[in-house]
Structure formats: C-alpha cells, structure tokens
Amino acid sequence: MSNVPSDLRYTADHEWARLEDGKIRMGITDYAQDALGDVVFVQLPEPGTRIELGGTFSEVESTKSVSDIYAPVTGTIVGVNTELADSPQRLNEDPYGVGWICVIEPADGDAYDTLLDAEAYSKLISD
Amino acid sequence: MADLKRSPLDAAHRSLGAKIVPFGGWDMPLAYPAGTLAEHRACREGAVAFDVSHLGTVRVEGAEAFGALQRAFTNDLQKIGPGRTQYTHLLEPGDGSVLDDIIVWWVNDERFDVMPNASNTARVLEALGVGRDVTGERAVIAVQGPAARERLEAVSSAAAAVKRRDVATVEWNGAELTVAGTGYTGEDGVELAVPADVALDLWSALVAAGIEPAGLGARDTLRLEAGLPLHGHELGPGITPLQAGLGWVVSWSKGEFRGREALAEEKSAGLRRVLRGLTVEGRQPPREGYDVVMEDRTVGRVTSGNFSPVLGRGIALALVEPAVAVGDAVQIDVRGRRVDAAVVALPFIPKKGI
Numbered sequence: 193m194s195n196v197p198s199d200l201r202y203t204a205d206h207e208w209a210r211l212e213d214g215k216i217r218m219g220i221t222d223y224a225q226d227a228l229g230d231v232v233f234v235q236l237p238e239p240g241t242r243i244e245l246g247g248t249f250s251e252v253e254s255t256k257s258v259s260d261i262y263a264p265v266t267g268t269i270v271g272v273n274t275e276l277a278d279s280p281q282r283l284n285e286d287p288y289g290v291g292w293i294c295v296i297e298p299a300d301g302d303a304y305d306t307l308l309d310a311e312a313y314s315k316l317i318s319d
Numbered sequence: 320m321a322d323l324k325r326s327p328l329d330a331a332h333r334s335l336g337a338k339i340v341p342f343g344g345w346d347m348p349l350a351y352p353a354g355t356l357a358e359h360r361a362c363r364e365g366a367v368a369f370d371v372s373h374l375g376t377v378r379v380e381g382a383e384a385f386g387a388l389q390r391a392f393t394n395d396l397q398k399i400g401p402g403r404t405q406y407t408h409l410l411e412p413g414d415g416s417v418l419d420d421i422i423v424w425w426v427n428d429e430r431f432d433v434m435p436n437a438s439n440t441a442r443v444l445e446a447l448g449v450g451r452d453v454t455g456e457r458a459v460i461a462v463q464g465p466a467a468r469e470r471l472e473a474v475s476s477a478a479a480a481v482k483r484r485d486v487a488t489v490e491w492n493g494a495e496l497t498v499a500g501t502g503y504t505g506e507d508g509v510e511l512a513v514p515a516d517v518a519l520d521l522w523s524a525l526v527a528a529g530i531e532p533a534g535l536g537a538r539d540t541l542r543l544e545a546g547l548p549l550h551g552h553e554l555g556p557g558i559t560p561l562q563a564g565l566g567w568v569v570s571w572s573k574g575e576f577r578g579r580e581a582l583a584e585e586k587s588a589g590l591r592r593v594l595r596g597l598t599v600e601g602r603q604p605p606r607e608g609y610d611v612v613m614e615d616r617t618v619g620r621v622t623s624g625n626f627s628p629v630l631g632r633g634i635a636l637a638l639v640e641p642a643v644a645v646g647d648a649v650q651i652d653v654r655g656r657r658v659d660a661a662v663v664a665l666p667f668i669p670k671k672g673i
Contacts, residue, residue: 229338229349229536230356232626233602233633253604255355255536255625258654280602284354 194223196314197288201307204316205262208288211304212295217271218264219292220252220283223317228254231283234276237294241269245303250293252283261293265303271295326372327458327518335532343437345373348534355536359628362504362541366464366471367533368525374459375440376512377433379450384431387449388423391577393560395570401427404484404499408560408568409435409446410578415585417554417563419443424486424499432486432497432512434459436550446577458518462530463508463541471509473528474521481509492517503538505545505670540625543634546596546666552607552623553594553636559585562638564594564665590641592619596665597635599651599658602626605635610652611643611660618643621651629668635660 196202201209206224210217225231235251243249243263250261272294276282282291298304308316323346326332332339337348348370350358361367379388389396394407403425409418419439424432433450435443444452462471471479477489478498486499497512513521526532539549548554553563559582560568569582599605605624610617619639627634635651643649645664650657 230354232356232604235603253626255540255604256349258606281356 194221194226194317195288196221196223196310196317198310200288201264201304201309202313203262203264203307207262207264209264209304209307214298214301215270216265216267216296216298216304217292218294218296219287220261221313222287224259225284225287225291228252228257228259230255231280234280234283234293236272236274236276237269239269239272243267243269243296252280263296264307265296265298266300267296267298267303269294270297324373326370327515328370328372328460328522331519331522332370332532337532337534340535342535343373345437347373348532350534350536351532353531355534355540356628358531358533358537359540361531362464362506362533362537363629364465366462366466366469366508366530367537368522368530369461369463369533369535369538370458370522371461371510371538372458372518373437375435375437375443375452375454376457376459377435377440377444377447377450378453379431379433379447380429383449387447388431388433389573390575391447392421392423393569393576393578395573396423396425397573398570399425401425402485402487404486404501406568408554408565409443410560410576410582411556412578413581414557415559415578415581416557417550417560418446420548420550420554422499422501424497426486426488426497439550455515457512457514458522459510459512460518460522460525461502461504461508461510462525463502463504463506465506467506467508467530470528470530471525474524478509478511483507492520496521503547504541505547505666505668506541539623540628543623543625543636544627544629544667545670546636548594548636549623553638558638561585562590562592562594592638593641593643594622595619595637595639595643595645596663596667597621597637597649597651597660598630598663598667599633599635599660601658602632603653603658604633605651605653605658605660609635611637611639612650612652612657613643613647618649627667634667
C-alpha cells in the first residue's frame with residue numbers, strides 16, 4: 193500500500209503539495225516513485241521560472257522510463273532541491289521529505305485548496 | 320493481455336513481491352523490492368539469479384540436426400563440438416538482417432538445444448524446418464556474477480564446475496539439469512535449464528545459497544554496460560550482423576547459409592551504418608530513438624540507452640554513419656535539448672565474460 197500523508201494535497205498526475213507560509217513545496221507521491229522504479233535523473237527547473245497549472249516543467253527519469261512533472265498550481269519557482277542532481281534516489285527513499293523537487297510561489301492564494309485531499313487521492317490510486 | 324505465458328517460477332516471483340511486466344509474450348519480473356540498481360550492483364559484486372524461462376528452446380535431434388543448423392545459422396558449428404555452446408545468428412535471406420540471435424547448446428552427439436529470443440521461437444523453428452519447441456517443459460535460470468560459482472557450489476558442485484561456453488547435463492535431486500557456461504551480463508556464471516516441475520525447488524535452493532533474485536530491468540542495464548546487443552534494438556529488421564559489429568559471428572569459410580548472398584553484397588558495397596557506444600556528460604539516460612547529432616547534422620539514432628550504475632552516467636548504443644569514430648564528440652537530441660556525448664569503445668566496462 194502506498195503512503196498518502198493526510199496533511200498534504202495531491203494532483204491526479206501523482207504530485208504532492210504542502211502549504212508552507214503561503215508557498216507550496218512539491219514532489220512526487222510514494223505511489224509515483226514506486227511505479228517509476230529507481231530514479232536516476234531529475235531535470236530540475238530553474239528558479240524564477242513561471243509555470244502554468246497542468247503544464248510540464250520538470251522530468252524524472254528512472255531505469256525504465258521518463259516521466260513529466262506537472263505544475264500543481266500556476267505560479268513561480270522560488271526554490272529548487274539541487275541535492276537531487278547528484279542524489280536522485282532521494283525521490284525513492286523519502287518522496288515526501290528530502291526527495292522534494294521545488295517550492296512554488298502561487299499566483300492565486302486559494303489554488304492550494306482546489307487540489308485533491310488525501311482521501312480523494314487514495315481513492316484515485318486504488319481504482 | 321489475457322494470453323501472456325507464465326514461467327514455472329511465476330509463484331516465486333509474486334511471493335517475493337516482484338513487479339511483473341509483459342515481455343515478449345510472457346509475464347516476467349521487472350524488479351524485486353530491492354530495485355533495479357541494487358540488483359545490478361549485486362550482479363557486478365556478488366551473484367544474482369534471473370528467471371529467463373521466456374527464452375525459447377528448440378530441440379533438434381538425430382542425424383539431420385547438424386546439417387540443418389549449419390545451413391541455417393551464420394556461425395560455423397565445426398569450430399565447436401558436443402559439450403560446447405556457440406553464439407550465432409539466423410538471417411533474413413532477402414537483406415541479410417538478423418531474424419534472431421541465438422545460443423546453440425550442443426549438448427551431446429544426439430542433441431542440440433537452440434535458444435532463440437522469446438518472441439522469435441516460432442520463426443526460428445519454421446526456418447530450421449526440423450526440431451520441436453520444448454520451451455514449456457522447462458525453466459531457465461541464469462546465475463551470474465563474480466561469486467556465482469562459489470555460491471552455486473552449495474547447491475550443485477557439478478553445475479558450478481561447468482566452464483565458460485561449455486554445456487553439460489547434471490543430476491540434481493533426481494532431475495536432469497542442462498547447464499551452460501553462458502550469460503548476458505558481462506560477468507562469469509552459468510545458465511541452468513531445469514524441468515518445470517522442479518524449477519521452484521531449484522530457485523529456492525539458489526536464493527537460500529545467497530544468490531539474489533534480479534529482474535529484467537537489471538538484466539537490461541547489465542547487458543548494456545557490457546555492450547551486448549538486444550534483438551529488436553541493436554539487431555532486427557534492417558540491421559545486419561556486420562552493422563552491429565558482430566562480423567565474428569559470420570563464417571564465410573563454411574559454405575552456404577541463409578542470407579549469405581545478401582550479406583556478401585553488403586560487405587562488398589560497404590556498410591551504411593555501424594553500431595557505436597556513447598557516453599553522455601552527466602546522469603541523464605539517452606533513450607531509444609533519440610537522434611545522434613554531429614556538427615548540427617543527424618548522423619544516427621540511439622538503439623538502447625540507460626543510466627550506467629558502474630560509470631554513474633548515461634550510456635547508449637547507437638547506429639550511426641560509419642565515419643563516426645571512437646573519440647569523436649557528438650550530441651544526443653534529448654527531447655529537443657542537445658546533450659554532449661562521446662563516442663567510446665565497447666564494452667563500456669571491462670569485459671569478464673560474454
């Protein structure tokens with residue numbers, strides 16, 4: 193069973209989001225990392241990049257496939273986990289912790305509330 | 320996907336928690352919970368067991384066997400004899416491209432076991448015109464790695480003693496195993512064909528002896544590092560043994576074989592592309608189908624690529640124009656981004672076996 197922490201929000205594309213002082217920290221879910229297998233490379237976004245809800249802005253590559261990362265909200269990248277450049281396996285080891293990908297300054301302060309809650313995401317991945 | 324075949328070891332994979340994927344018409348383990356990278360390292364440093372039951376076995380027996388194989392395949396069976404194995408190709412007569420790459424186990428005077436790739440078994444059988452498909456009667460387990468023989472010793476010392484490229488029958492718990500000193504990882508090891516009804520017992524004994532289960536994901540990254548071709552990628556429709564750099568598999572001195580004429584024409588006309596190894600700067604894995612670019616001109620295409628756990632960077636095999644040589648600087652077009660790469664000699668890692 194995949195771990196779906198109850199205090200986070202989710203997208204249907206298997207990203208998680210956490211609200212921190214009005215900003216959103218995000219990564220990929222435990223379900224996503226398990227489906228991908230061993231992550232060997234993360235194409236990190238540049239700080240300052242504007243991203244649009246649902247648009248791709250990063251890529252995660254495992255030994256078996258490439259997976260796009262989609263913006264959970266519209267906003268600007270204000271922080272990037274540069275540790276992933278040399279240690280992409282952190283996405284597998286701790287997807288909700290040291291495996292975070294970036295921090296987004298959302299354009300709309302209410303955007304976070306429109307994301308899936310843990311219950312809805314759990315239902316999505318069990319269907 | 321209702322008619323995927325299942326290996327005799329299917330229950331063992333599921334109870335070990337393997338991720339199962341369709342491959343060549345079979346349900347096979349991609350990786351166990353340890354994951355592809357850990358399984359890869361276990362094979363380079365210790366010993367692993369792969370279920371390769373999806374490989375076909377066509378058994379050819381009797382007086383016509385030798386002649387039928389010798390006329391069909393590119394390599395010369397007179398270079399070996401009973402108790403030896405040989406890597407060989409079966410070609411399309413029309414263009415000399417590789418219909419399948421095969422290991423022949425010349426088990427004894429009476430018996431050849433021809434081992435095609437999973438999905439090519441029927442075509443190989445048809446091309447030979449003799450033999451029978453015995454794939455369903457057995458499982459095949461590849462035990463590979465520097466500690467393979469030492470750990471296999473505890474299960475069967477006779478199997479552990481089968482030398483590189485030899486093949487022998489060995490008794491184990493009342494059953495007859497056929498054991499070959501072959502593999503597909505670049506490491507030492509053996510492959511064991513075991514009757515289906517005792518396959519689970521053998522698998523359990525191997526795992527109990529400290530030989531770690533490894534899936535098709537690791538098998539692919541291992542063979543790639545070793546520079547070994549995979550049918551459907553480096554070999555297949557339109558790709559000849561000469562393009563793949565496997566001219567040594569073709570015996571011009573033995574007389575007629577399927578596809579000889581077409582291949583001889585290619586040889587005299589010159590190759591239009593050749594297989595090369597590429598390493599990229601950084602970890603990003605090049606993928607099949609990416610263009611190889613040199614001085615802003617497309618000079619070829621990646622046939623297989625991944626991350627090399629040993630080198631810690633992306634590596635690829637690519638079919639490129641013959642002028643692209645070892646030492647050249649090229650670029651790989653990664654979904655619109657150009658990544659620098661170098662043309663390197665194969666294999667990517669030092670060779671310990673084939």
